[in-house]
Amino acid sequence: MELRHLRYFVAVADELSFTGAARRLGITQPSLSSQIKQLETEVGTPLLRRETRGIELTDAGKLMFEEARLILTEVERAKTGVARRARGETGKINIGSAGATYFHPLIPTIIHEFRKEHPDVVLIPEESNTSLALARLRAGAIDLAFLRPPFSTDGLKFVPLVQEPIVMVLPAWHPLAHSKSAPLSALAQERIILFTRTINPAVYDAILAAFVRAGFSPQLAQEAPQVASAIPMVAAGLGITLVPESMSCIRPDGVAFISVEGPALLAEICLAYCRTQRSAVVRNFVAIARQQAQIASQKRN
Numbered sequence: 001m002e003l004r005h006l007r008y009f010v011a012v013a014d015e016l017s018f019t020g021a022a023r024r025l026g027i028t029q030p031s032l033s034s035q036i037k038q039l040e041t042e043v044g045t046p047l048l049r050r051e052t053r054g055i056e057l058t059d060a061g062k063l064m065f066e067e068a069r070l071i072l073t074e075v076e077r078a079k080t081g082v083a084r085r086a087r088g089e090t091g092k093i094n095i096g097s098a099g100a101t102y103f104h105p106l107i108p109t110i111i112h113e114f115r116k117e118h119p120d121v122v123l124i125p126e127e128s129n130t131s132l133a134l135a136r137l138r139a140g141a142i143d144l145a146f147l148r149p150p151f152s153t154d155g156l157k158f159v160p161l162v163q164e165p166i167v168m169v170l171p172a173w174h175p176l177a178h179s180k181s182a183p184l185s186a187l188a189q190e191r192i193i194l195f196t197r198t199i200n201p202a203v204y205d206a207i208l209a210a211f212v213r214a215g216f217s218p219q220l221a222q223e224a225p226q227v228a229s230a231i232p233m234v235a236a237g238l239g240i241t242l243v244p245e246s247m248s249c250i251r252p253d254g255v256a257f258i259s260v261e262g263p264a265l266l267a268e269i270c271l272a273y274c275r276t277q278r279s280a281v282v283r284n285f286v287a288i289a290r291q292q293a294q295i296a297s298q299k300r301n
Contacts, residue, residue: 094142
């Protein structure tokens with residue numbers, strides 16, 4: 001039994017006429033009659049009664065009509081579903097983020113635009129540190145990750161999205177708290193809170209190098225378990241920290257954000273994924289991320 005047998009039978013059962021069904025199917029009437037006979041032979045019972053006034057379905061034919069319509073509907077549903085999956089219109093994406101990238105407004109914008117264009121794709125967010133996100137990305141446990149470079153790109157592709165300045169976070173009572181900006185050298189006598197180096201060694205080392213270029217080695221205070229954790233630690237009076245500007249949306253009582261004078265100290269966000277990634281839904285997400293990053297860049301310029 002082939003799908004064409006079912007399609008032909010459904011057409012005859014709908015029309016209750018070989019002539020009408022043949023016209024609808026675009027085949028000859030003798031060919032249609034032959035196909036129906038093949039189907040009746042296979043199921044082992046007549047499905048149609050050929051009367052002088054036309055055609056009637058037998059009891060077996062009525063059941064075959066119901067079942068055939070269900071089968072054909074399921075086949076069409078499967079074809080549509082497979083085609084949509086191939087176009088990346090359905091499925092799921094596991095999205096990692098690290099380095100408090102989710103505070104930058106571009107990231108929720110990208111996700112919002114993707115959801116708007118692909119509402120049937122399930123997005124599963126996951127927040128971690130850079131080292132863990134990279135490991136899970138390479139292991140295939142997540143499909144994409146918003147990360148802050150630099151990091152080893154072995155086996156990965158990445159799309160640069162945005163750069164933002166790094167700012168100082170000071171206690172509200174600090175003498176510089178009401179300033180618009182200050183040089184890094186102003187922190188020479190301060191205790192500096194940084195995230196644990198294992199979270200992102202390259203970024204950690206870049207921040208320390210910036211202090212050295214400013215003419216001093218920082219006095220490191222208690223480490224923060226995450227980048228965002230450093231801000232409430234400043235509010236508690238444990239020291240001073242540096243964070244990407246987008247994190248200034250976290251404004252607990254007792255802290256002030258001020259710009260860094262001199263050469264810009266920048267924090268970049270990129271979207272990383274495996275070089276072997278072939279998923280259409282991931283490809284669509286990357287395309288929208290590129291598009292939104294370009295739009296954001298044009299607005300800034």
